[in-house]
Amino acid sequence: MTAPTTPPKTAPAAPLVVSADDLVALVSRIFAAAGLAEEAATTVADGLVEADLEGQPSHGVMLVDMYVDRLRAGSLSTAATATVVSDRGPCVVLDAGNAFGHLTGPQSIDIAVARARKQGVGIVAVRHGFHFGTARRYALRAVDQGCIGITMCNTRPLMPAPGGAERLVGNNPVAIAVPTDDAVPLVLDMATSEAAMGKIRLAEKASQPIPATWAVQADGSPTTDARQAIAGMLLPAAGPKGFGLALMIDLFCGLLSGGASGDRVRPLYGDPGIPYDCSHLFMAIDVGHFCELSWFRAQAAAAANRIRDGKRAPGVAELFTPGEPEWRARQNANRTIRLDGAVARSLIKVAEDLHISAAPLRAIADDPSTEKHYAKT
């Protein structure tokens, strides 16, 4: 049965609905074939697919082909762990040696948590790091152990100083998670730019103007034109505030680790032979060293409920706590992912280049009885 509105299965924009478990299995096989140990390959795959489930495809399996390019070119290591550079009480410096942030990230936050459980606080700074996916994952891992979790990393320069006309700091993200009794994790995960480049690209496609706070032209002049913005630079969130935060994150990550900061961090999508070389910082604060964890959790849950139950502006249907949109996306996903057609094809290509089966993507794409898996967007 073929409905006339069903798009052709090879159309570039047609998303495929795939099971998360099948996708984890495929991506695991890809990374294992590219040289990672089996467990490490699964950990990386889990992290990527989780981002897709949370409605964050920019941190999802769309990264696989770039990761594999970098593994092949040697700028990304197949090692599963970072090595200890220095270890002084709650303060630890690690060298990730260009290993996957998806692997050194859990290692780093677990060290921070172990120190925090014993000494109240743990801070782990990581040099020669690589992309670690969403920062929220590591912050939430600390929460599972009764700790406040804080994660940061730097990126190459993307944003000018307020009034500037050249890229000086990355849109360096920070995630902060706190323990709560609420069913929904309470976690802030923010880049320090006012808006994501993806939103500007959407405005360009829709021929819509963008707010003047989102970006500037290449010479630093204001713009509300998405095309000029794409050729220009992202602006920091709330101007000098986001710029100052981004700078502090760059210095925390790059300097405390003795690693790279500023333009010594390279483009993620640049030459795959040149290490990305970002720096990370992980902090855990054991709540029990300050107050009763159960009281803290109850109070945090009450604060979340005050937000959710708060009065709403006209036309607003619901209010969300920080981290709730990602949690809801995950609940609604029901372990299935609507994969962008171009991403699906890139995965098939990577898999076949590595002489492994691209099932289940191929099966879905090839089987004429599976039109139901297609959806229009």
Add this chain to the structure above:
Amino acid sequence: MTAPTTPPKTAPAAPLVVSADDLVALVSRIFAAAGLAEEAATTVADGLVEADLEGQPSHGVMLVDMYVDRLRAGSLSTAATATVVSDRGPCVVLDAGNAFGHLTGPQSIDIAVARARKQGVGIVAVRHGFHFGTARRYALRAVDQGCIGITMCNTRPLMPAPGGAERLVGNNPVAIAVPTDDAVPLVLDMATSEAAMGKIRLAEKASQPIPATWAVQADGSPTTDARQAIAGMLLPAAGPKGFGLALMIDLFCGLLSGGASGDRVRPLYGDPGIPYDCSHLFMAIDVGHFCELSWFRAQAAAAANRIRDGKRAPGVAELFTPGEPEWRARQNANRTIRLDGAVARSLIKVAEDLHISAAPLRAIADDPSTEKHYAKT
């Protein structure tokens, strides 16, 4: 000699130029007369006058009459120190007992620094706190000891959640300072609102529209009308980002201290008999526990210079590092302050109510040969 453009010396808006040292002396006498020990009175006066010198009059001597009202009404204590509630390694909880934040702030950050110098990190959470002036002062005090300094506090709810129509979190400030070789201190000091209420009041006076990102009407609807904004609510910086940060600061300060968060923090300018009851958090990270302090300082200075020497957008004369505007204001002030006429009169009144001499304000205001001290704004 009286120039015809000189405004009458009793005009409400005429600012007085006074020496910072004279102002510290006067304000010290005021607080001593109101019950503070002499050294404590001078410390509070120094903190207030420093804010005026740094171009932050909202944190300056304009607060004196409210502070004195609260001392008289008993909601602000004359005690000079906070007491220790708990002390576990790098984690300390203090009870300020409604003493001046200007007094318990230095005490708190000094404890955090002492722990950091010994153990790498120190975190001091303070319950039953009072207004501490600018957050940057305490963060910079840690920098003087080779530490990164971080200061936060909560305020009563002022901002809605994105899409909300009631005040849920304060515009809770955070300051972050890092050691640097640069002559200019490198310090971010930001409230988590998009704009300060003072800027909205200026727009109202000038009958100018405000950006839609600054505030909403009382029912949560968007507005660019300053009057509607003043009757409404401040918006968080960059929407959900500033809201999330403000919430996390509220929970860090209020919960780790076992103190007040959310609407349990009272209005600063509310009933002077009811304690303000904010909570503070101070953190120090000893740089030497991670890397060479001299290297960190040199790298931080290089980052500052990259900002200052960066390419500028058309029409932009200079680029500033975080904290540089306040530093410049202070350099330019040359230990003199242009005091708002209404603030000067409130100080004279407070002083005379306490039966102490209001010199030098009275002298300047009364002496016809001192018109040169007046300036139009």
